[in-house]
Amino acid sequence: MLADKHILLIVGGGVAAFKALDLLRRLREQGAHVTPVLTKAGAEFVTPLSLSALSASKVYQDLFDLTDEAEMGHIELSRAADLIVVAPATADLMAKMTHGLANDLASTLLLATDKRVLIAPSMNVRMWNHPATQRNLTTLKDDGVLVVGPDDGAMACGEFGPGRLAETPAIIAAIDAALSDGPLNGKHILVTSGPTHEPIDPVRYIANRSSGAQGTAIAKALVALGADVTFVTGPADVAPPVGVNVIAVQTAKQMLDAVNAAAPADAAVFAAAVADWHVANAGDSKIKKDKSGLPTLEFVENPDILATVSQLKSGRPALVVGFAAETDDVIANATAKRLRKGCDWILANDVSPETGIMGGSENDVTLITADGAEDWPRMSKDATAVALAARIAKAIT
Numbered sequence: 400m401l402a403d404k405h406i407l408l409i410v411g412g413g414v415a416a417f418k419a420l421d422l423l424r425r426l427r428e429q430g431a432h433v434t435p436v437l438t439k440a441g442a443e444f445v446t447p448l449s450l451s452a453l454s455a456s457k458v459y460q461d462l463f464d465l466t467d468e469a470e471m472g473h474i475e476l477s478r479a480a481d482l483i484v485v486a487p488a489t490a491d492l493m494a495k496m497t498h499g500l501a502n503d504l505a506s507t508l509l510l511a512t513d514k515r516v517l518i519a520p521s522m523n524v525r526m527w528n529h530p531a532t533q534r535n536l537t538t539l540k541d542d543g544v545l546v547v548g549p550d551d552g553a554m555a556c557g558e559f560g561p562g563r564l565a566e567t568p569a570i571i572a573a574i575d576a577a578l579s580d581g582p583l584n585g586k587h588i589l590v591t592s593g594p595t596h597e598p599i600d601p602v603r604y605i606a607n608r609s610s611g612a613q614g615t616a617i618a619k620a621l622v623a624l625g626a627d628v629t630f631v632t633g634p635a636d637v638a639p640p641v642g643v644n645v646i647a648v649q650t651a652k653q654m655l656d657a658v659n660a661a662a663p664a665d666a667a668v669f670a671a672a673v674a675d676w677h678v679a680n681a682g683d684s685k686i687k688k689d690k691s692g693l694p695t696l697e698f699v700e701n702p703d704i705l706a707t708v709s710q711l712k713s714g715r716p717a718l719v720v721g722f723a724a725e726t727d728d729v730i731a732n733a734t735a736k737r738l739r740k741g742c743d744w745i746l747a748n749d750v751s752p753e754t755g756i757m758g759g760s761e762n763d764v765t766l767i768t769a770d771g772a773e774d775w776p777r778m779s780k781d782a783t784a785v786a787l788a789a790r791i792a793k794a795i796t
C-alpha cells in the first residue's frame with residue numbers, strides 16, 4: 400500500500416519528535432519515499448542529520464533558503480507529496496493550521512498544499528484539553544484534516560492523560576487509510592460493544608466491567624476507512640462514535656435480535672462483553688427483604704451471539720471477528736474458543752485485574768487466525784482499533 404508513495408513528514412517541536420525517526424524508518428521499510436521537514440522547534444529535539452540519514456533525502460527547514468527555492472519551491476514541495484503527515488503535531492502547529500498562518504516553512508507548506516493532511520498530535524495533557532486546542536481540533540477536522548491519536552498514558556512531563564503521540568503502527572495504519580481513499584467504502588460492518596445488563600428485578604441487574612471503549616474505537620476506526628457501521632451497544636460508559644448507526648440494547652437477547660435485524664453484513668466484530676447468563680426468575684416487581692429468607696436467583700445461559708452468527712448457514716458475513724476475554728492460558732483458551740465458536744479471527748486479551756485492560760484505556764491483544772497467533776504490542780484501545788480496521792480492510796477488499 401505504501402510502496403512508492405511520497406510522504407512529506409513535518410516534524411514539530413515536542414518531546415515525541417524522536418518517535419518521528421521510528422515512523423520514518425518504518426515508512427521507508429514499507430517502500431514509501433519520505434521527505435522530512437523540520438520546524439525550528441523540532442530541531443531542538445531531533446537533528447536534521449538523523450532525519451536525512453533515515454530518509455536518504457534532503458531535510459527542508461527554512462522558508463527563505465534560496466537554494467531550495469531554486470531546486471523546488473515550497474508550493475511544489477507541498478504538492479509533490481501524496482500525503483502530508485505532521486508528527487508530532489504540537490499545539491502551536493495545530494493553531495497555525497487552524498488560523499492559516501504561514502510564517503515558517505512547515506505552516507506555509509500546510510497552507511499551500513492541495514493534498515490530504517494527517518496530523519498526529521502530541522502535547523502536554525492540559526494543553527491538549529485546553530478549550531483553544533479542542534476548538535482548533537474541531538476546526539481542523541471540519542476542514543478535512545485527518546487525525547490519529549493522541550493516546551492516553553503517562554507523559555514525559557510527569558502528567559497522565561491524553562497527549563501522547565499515537566504509536567507508530569497506528570500512525571502507519573492511518574497513513575495507509577488516508578492513502579487508500581476509503582477502502583471500506585460500500586462495506587457494511589456490524590460491531591457489538593459494551594456490557595449487557597441482565598435484570599434481576601426492575602431496579603437491579605447483573606453486569607460486567609466493560610466500558611465499551613474498545614468496541615467504540617473499532618467502530619470509529621472502521622468509519623474512518625469508509626465503512627457503513629451498525630453499532631449495537633449495551634449500556635456503555637463511552638459515548639458511541641459519530642457517523643455510525645447506533646442500536647442501543649440492554650440484554651444479550653436484545654443484542655442478538657438487533658444483530659439479526661442488522662444483517663446482512665460484509666464483516667462483523669463482536670467486541671461486546673455479553674453476559675453469559677440471565678436470571679430466569681427475574682422479578683416483575685422489586686424483590687423485597689422479607690422474613691422468608693434470601694432470594695435465590697436461577698440462571699439460564701444466554702444465546703451466544705458470536706457463535707450464532709459464525710455458524711450461520713446462509714448470510715454469514717465474510718469475516719467474523721470475536722474477542723476472547725481470558726484470565727488464564729490466554730492463547731490456548733482463545734485458540735480453542737475460535738474453533739468452538741467458528742469465527743475467523745479472535746483477538747485474545749488477558750483481562751486479569753492486574754492488566755488494567757477491562758475498563759482501562761489500553762489493550763494488549765494477540766490476533767488468532769487460522770494461520771496461528773500474532774502478538775500485537777500493548778497500545779491504546781484506539782491504536783488497537785486502527786490496526787484491526789486496517790487488517791479488516793485488507794481481508795475483505
Ligand code: CTP
Pocket residue numbers: 591651669670671672673674675701702703704705706720721722723724725
Ligand atoms: N459473545 C457473544 N455472545 C455471548 C457471549 C460471548 O457474542 N453470549 C462473544 C463476545 O462478544 C466475544 C466472544 O464471544 O467476542 C468471547 O467472549 P468471552 O466472554 O471471552 O467468551 P465466552 O463465550 O463468554 O466464554 P467463557 O466465559 O467460557 O470464556
